[in-house]
Amino acid sequence: MVMDTTLSIPDTLSFDAAERHSVVIVGAGPAGYTAALYAARANLAPVVFQGLQPGGQLVTTTDVENFPGFPGGILGPDLMMKFEDQAREFGADLRYGTVTHVDFSQRPFRLVVDETTPILADAVIVSTGASAKYLGLPNEKRLLGRGVSACATCDGAFFRNQALAIVGGGDTAAEEALFLTRFASKVYLIHRRGELRASKIMAERVMVHDKIEPIWNTEVVDVLGENGVEGLRLRNVETGDERDLDVNGFFVAIGHQPNTSVFKGHLEMDAQGYLSTRPGSTYTSIEGVFACGDVQDHVYRQAITAAGTGCMAAIDAERWLAEHGEIDGVRTETDYHAAPPEASTAQTNVAEVSKAVPEAP
Ligand code: NDP
Numbered sequence: 220m221v222m223d224t225t226l227s228i229p230d231t232l233s234f235d236a237a238e239r240h241s242v243v244i245v246g247a248g249p250a251g252y253t254a255a256l257y258a259a260r261a262n263l264a265p266v267v268f269q270g271l272q273p274g275g276q277l278v279t280t281t282d283v284e285n286f287p288g289f290p291g292g293i294l295g296p297d298l299m300m301k302f303e304d305q306a307r308e309f310g311a312d313l314r315y316g317t318v319t320h321v322d323f324s325q326r327p328f329r330l331v332v333d334e335t336t337p338i339l340a341d342a343v344i345v346s347t348g349a350s351a352k353y354l355g356l357p358n359e360k361r362l363l364g365r366g367v368s369a370c371a372t373c374d375g376a377f378f379r380n381q382a383l384a385i386v387g388g389g390d391t392a393a394e395e396a397l398f399l400t401r402f403a404s405k406v407y408l409i410h411r412r413g414e415l416r417a418s419k420i421m422a423e424r425v426m427v428h429d430k431i432e433p434i435w436n437t438e439v440v441d442v443l444g445e446n447g448v449e450g451l452r453l454r455n456v457e458t459g460d461e462r463d464l465d466v467n468g469f470f471v472a473i474g475h476q477p478n479t480s481v482f483k484g485h486l487e488m489d490a491q492g493y494l495s496t497r498p499g500s501t502y503t504s505i506e507g508v509f510a511c512g513d514v515q516d517h518v519y520r521q522a523i524t525a526a527g528t529g530c531m532a533a534i535d536a537e538r539w540l541a542e543h544g545e546i547d548g549v550r551t552e553t554d555y556h557a558a559p560p561e562a563s564t565a566q567t568n569v570a571e572v573s574k575a576v577p578e579a580p
Contacts, residue, residue: 226320226321226480226481226483226484226485227320227322228320228321228322228329228331228337229320232331232335232337233337234329234337234339237329237337237338237339238266238338238339239327239338239339239340239341240264240265240266240338240339240340240341241263241264241265241340241341241342241540242258242263242264242265242266242340242341242342242343242344242533242536242540243265243266243267243268243328243330243338243340243342243343243344244258244265244266244267244268244343244344244346245267245268245270245318245330245343245344245345245346245347246267246268246269246270246275246345246346246347246348246478246512246514247267247268247269247270247273247274247275247303247313247346248274248275248276248277248299248346248348248512248513248522248525249275249277249299249302249512249522249523249525249526249529250346250348250511250512250513250514250525250526250528250529250532251267251269251275251344251346251511251512251529252267252299252302252303252305252306252311252526252529253302253306253511253525253526253527253529253530253533254344254346254511254529254530254532254533254536255267255306255311255313255529255533256302256305256306256309256311256533257529257530257533257534257537258311258344258533258536258537259306259309259310259311260309261533261537263533263536263537263540264310264312265311265312265344265533266311266312266314266338267306267311267312267313267314268314268315268316268317268318268330268332269313269314269315269316270316270317270318270347270478271317273299273303273313273315274295274296274299274300274302274303275299275348276348276349276350276351276370276513277295277296277298277299277522278295278296278299281294281295281364281374282294282295282377283295283298283373283522284376285372285373285521285523286298286522286523287523298522302526314332316332316333316336317332317333318330318331318332318481319331319332319333319334319481320334320481321343321481321482321485322485323343323485323486323505323507323508324485326341326507327339327340327341328340328341328342328343328507328508330343341507341540341543342507342508342509342536342539342540343507343508343509344501344508344509344510344511344529344532344533344536345482345486345494345503345508345509345510345511345514345515346510346511346512346514346525346529346532347477347478347479347481347514348477348478348512348513348514348525349475349476349477349478349493349513349514349517349520350475350476350478351369351370351471351474351475351476352369352471352473352474352475352476353369353471353473354386354439354471354473356439356440356441356442357441358441358442358443358444359441359442359469359471362442362444362447362448362469365446365447365448366442366444366447366448366467366468366469367442367448367468367469367470367471368468368469368470368471369470369471369472370470371385371395371396371398371399371470371472372395372398372521374468374470375395375398375399375401375402375403375470376402377402377468378399378402378403378467378468379402379403380402380403380404381402381403381404381466381467381468382403382404382405382406382407382465382466382467383399383403383405383406383407383466383467383468383469383470384406384407384408384409384439384451384464384466384468384469384470385399385406385407385408385409385469385470385471385472386409386410386439386469386470386471386472386473387408387410387471387472387473387474388410388411388412388414388415388416388417389415389416389417389472389473389474390417390418390421391472391474391475392408392410392415392417392472392473393408393415393417393418393421393422393424393425394417394421395470395472396408396425396428396431396472397421397424397425397428397431399470400428400430400431403430403468404430405430405432406430406431406432407431407432407433407434407464407466408425408431408432408433408434409433409434409437409438409439409451409453410433410434410435410436410437411436411437411438411456412435412436413435413436414435415433434453434464436455436456436457437453437454437455437456438453438454438456439451439452439453439469440452440453440454440461442469443463447467448466448467448468448469449465449467450463450464450465450466451463451464451466451469452464475513475517475520476492477491477492477493477494477513477514477515477517478514479492479493479494479514480492482494485505486503486504486505486508486510487503487504491517493514493515493516493517494510494514494515495515496509496510496515500531500535501515501528501531501532501535502535503515506539507536507539507543509532509535509536509539510532511525511528511529511531511532512525512528512529513525515528516528
């Protein structure tokens with residue numbers, strides 16, 4: 220792996236007096252808060268750096284109707300507040316601050332918060348999430364949550380028997396267009412090219428669906444409406460002709476961007492920048508660094524799956540710390556250089572893990 224020196228920790232920053240923590244969690248959405256809750260209940264005193272948007276993508280969502288345990292739904296920000304409160308209740312130290320640099324080449328791991336504050340960590344859990352890409356249109360952001368959405372699974376059901384539009388030509392757009400047909404009276408699929416780039420099978424399903432009408436070679440110039448979406452202004456990229464399209468909802472499906480720029484050169488990631496994890500676990504390419512939630516998942520991307528992997532990351536970290544002598548202050552140089560556990564040992568069951576850590580008071 221080639222080191223990205225542009226993001227290396229400046230030599231001038233001293234770690235001599237840095238705070239040292241057993242578990243540092245980077246990012247606070249459903250995955251980070253769940254990891255914090257589990258790590259706190261295991262007496263690991265996790266510190267969470269919440270980044271620029273504590274709560275993650277859900278704080279820009281309105282009703283969440285598919286998170287189990289909340290019949291009737293719950294507002295995204297309220298759900299995240301509950302996650303936060305529950306993690307704090309067990310002693311998680313939730314802090315404002317963004318991790319701007321990391322060095323995972325030595326232990327304890329080194330992190331820098333907001334360019335200036337050095338932090339040492341025995342284990343790190345990365346839960347920085349992913350951000351949906353938007354078109355950057357003048358009224359797109361203003362109407363976000365009021366008819367504009369980047370998540371059909373989350374928001375499609377609010378548009379029963381209404382006309383909707385979705386932009387994009389990949390698998391996400393195809394999949395979400397098909398999903399939206401369950402509710403909408405009509406789904407316009409707007410794509411800037413003359414054909415989809417989605418996989419053949421998905422493209423075929425879209426093309427034969429009687430509720431989906433593709434609008435080819437067209438870009439969205441703006442979203443129309445004062446307090447909600449009332450339409451879109453479209454431009455044909457070949458002729459330059461503009462026209463308005465009446466719709467009540469607008470879904471953006473032009474891809475997601477995992478928030479991993481700070482980890483480039485430090486952790487293995489795929490071509491799109493999603494962190495690589497060992498199958499069936501949250502182990503990354505560096506022993507002692509774990510990843511959970513959307514930052515390592517471009518397939519499911521749901522709050523509930525993020526929370527599930529957050530739980531996994533805390534258990535993986537807890538077990539790894541116990542194996543490496545980091546719990547109870549037993550820490551030796553030999554431990555640090557012990558052979559990495561086999562993939563199968565990542566499946567150690569929770570009962571074994573909890574034996575290795577102090578009992579909760
Ligand atoms: P992709 O990058 O595959 O597609 C993004 C689409 O959005 C492209 O058609 C692109 O157009 C279009 N686009 C990008 N920027 C703009 C813009 N500014 N204006 C207009 N259009 C734009 O992203 P996806 O999220 O669809 O998929 C990501 C990955 O996840 C893929 O590998 C995909 O196969 C996979 N995936 C798999 C699924 C499954 O297996 N069930 C489901 C969903 C995703 P253009 O074609 O012109 O570049």
